[in-house]
Amino acid sequence: MLTLVIGNKNYSSWSLRPWIYLKQRGIAFDEVNVSLYQGDYKAQLARYTPAGKVPVLVDGAATVWDSLAILEHLSERYPDKPGWPAAPRARALARSVSAEMHAGFQALRQNLCMNVRKVYPWRPVGAANAWPPEVSTEVARIEAAWEQCRALRSGDGPFLFGQYSIADAMYAPVAWRLQGYSVPLGPGATAYVEAMLALPAMREWQAAAVAEPITLPQFER
Numbered sequence: 057m058l059t060l061v062i063g064n065k066n067y068s069s070w071s072l073r074p075w076i077y078l079k080q081r082g083i084a085f086d087e088v089n090v091s092l093y094q095g096d097y098k099a100q101l102a103r104y105t106p107a108g109k110v111p112v113l114v115d116g117a118a119t120v121w122d123s124l125a126i127l128e129h130l131s132e133r134y135p136d137k138p139g140w141p142a143a144p145r146a147r148a149l150a151r152s153v154s155a156e157m158h159a160g161f162q163a164l165r166q167n168l169c170m171n172v173r174k175v176y177p178w179r180p181v182g183a184a185n186a187w188p189p190e191v192s193t194e195v196a197r198i199e200a201a202w203e204q205c206r207a208l209r210s211g212d213g214p215f216l217f218g219q220y221s222i223a224d225a226m227y228a229p230v231a232w233r234l235q236g237y238s239v240p241l242g243p244g245a246t247a248y249v250e251a252m253l254a255l256p257a258m259r260e261w262q263a264a265a266v267a268e269p270i271t272l273p274q275f276e277r
């Protein structure tokens with residue numbers, strides 16, 4: 057049995073990625089929840105990973121940490137449930153947009169913290185408390201990347217490449233962020249966000265986030 061160690065469901069965007077992937081793929085796992093930034097949480101994490109961060113996957117003798125490494129591991133481990141699209145061009149694009157998400161979008165991450173419980177009004181450029189313009193630049197880049205993925209999709213599924221892939225898992229927290237900060241989006245991105253948030257597994261994550269007793273002021277806006 058796999059064990060996935062994750063943080064607070066309300067705030068831990070990195071934790072959501074492998075969790076939602078496992079759920080969407082129908083792969084059974086045990087869950088260990090660590091309440092981040094509380095008490096001895098670093099000592100709890102140190103039991104699983106020298107990196108001291110969530111998510112961590114324990115798969116028998118193998119321990120994998122870092123969201124993208126975990127997703128790659130799962131794709132190899134369950135070859136009947138591949139993580140990447142089959143067509144080479146789509147696969148190359150899926151890898152690129154996943155790595156782009158993993159390494160980038162700093163303005164979005166820092167300003168629009170994932171906070172599943174909340175919906176805030178949008179803060180447009182020009183408003184007194186406007187988000188920095190980099191946020192809108194990054195949102196436009198995400199919309200363009202999603203459009204490029206959808207152009208290479210196979211089948212008629214709602215996911216970036218038609219069938220579910222690692223790319224959808226990597227962008228899952230972005231769906232909460234775009235909705236949670238009422239970010240204005242074009243019709244393609246709106247449809248994708250709505251479809252992702254309606255997934256039963258996303259609803260399950262949301263219900264658990266709402267039920268969590270902990271509030272972390274540093275991530276509240």
Ligand SMILES: N[C@@H](CCC(=O)N[C@@H](CS)C(=O)NCC(=O)O)C(=O)O
Binds near residue numbers: 063067071092122123
């Ligand atoms: N690049 C890592 C980032 C992991 C990360 O920053 N996790 C955060 C929670 S979302 C964490 O564990 N924070 C606790 C800490 O830094 O002490 C990944 O992809 O998994």
